Amino acid sequence: MENSMKKKTFTESEEVELRRGPWTLEEDTLLTNYILQNSEGRWNVVAKCAGLKRNGKSCRLRWLNYLKPDIRRGNLSPQEQLLILDLHSKWGNRWSKIAQYLPGRTDNEIKNYWRTRVQKQARQLNIESNSDKFFDAVRSFWVPRLIEKMEQNPSNTYCCPQNNNNNNNSLLPPSQSYDSMSKQTYTDISGKNPGISNTDGSASSSTFMPDLMTVPHFMDHNTIIDSSMCYHEGNDQELGGYIPGMEEYYMRNSDISTDCHVAEAYEDVTQDPMWNVDDVWQFRG
DNA sequence: AAAACAGGCAACCGCTGGCCC
DNA sequence: TGGGCCAGCGGTTGCCTGTTT
Known part of the structure; x- marks a missing residue:
């Protein structure tokens, strides 16, 4: 990425050295102070009035993705990951739309998560x-492993979209999708999604928290996995990383749409003396 | 210890659609 | 109605940092 200044025509009569590249602390302070005092407004105006040698686009991006006070940083919780997986299965790469349902998370962050973690898998x-x-x-x-993580740390909360059961692409089985779970309430932190409501149709201001007693039913009925089978001792890595066993599972169940007796198939396959590497490779895509 | 490599992520780029004149 | 401006969006780039060799 080019860090050097770049000359660019700003107006007909004015040429300004526009900065590019990483933001400095001073620039962050200027932008933050200006917006807190004057609100956002037009970004080119913001850039100019705040005394920044940046274009409006750059200011907007910096504010929305980094400086905005309600931005949440750090690793995505299992709930958030689960939500991203599910929403992406419905909407594809509609990052901004997905981000609406993860308060404090930006479309950029979600996009990066998808590209670096999910696509890696x-x-x-x-x-x-x-x-x-x-x-x-x-x-x-x-999904089952994420749910298991949620069970282990139920203190996390997340917000949840109105589930559209007409869409069969959801990763969550229809009968167990968000809006069929008991005791659930939805909230829309962004305030931009009127479709979100409690199951009784009323608006809710409380944060969605899965009823953990229902969590095991979250899983696909066609798979025979219980959470104990997803647990890998000593592996406390974030779920955004490699999911132990997933590859082996997939290779053994390359035709997952058919009956899938994972409970039998997945018992520590790496130690299975019957495990034939040559057989495994033929299942790869 | 240092070079090479890989992953994560901030920032930029280009396109699109909405709004206004 | 069409042209210009702008915000928003998704894709891409490249720097930084941690890990491996």
């Missing part, structure tokens, strides 16, 4: 990240 399986095969693998393996 797909690459390891040598299949397309947008393919049905990959969604099946995610639904059958990743």
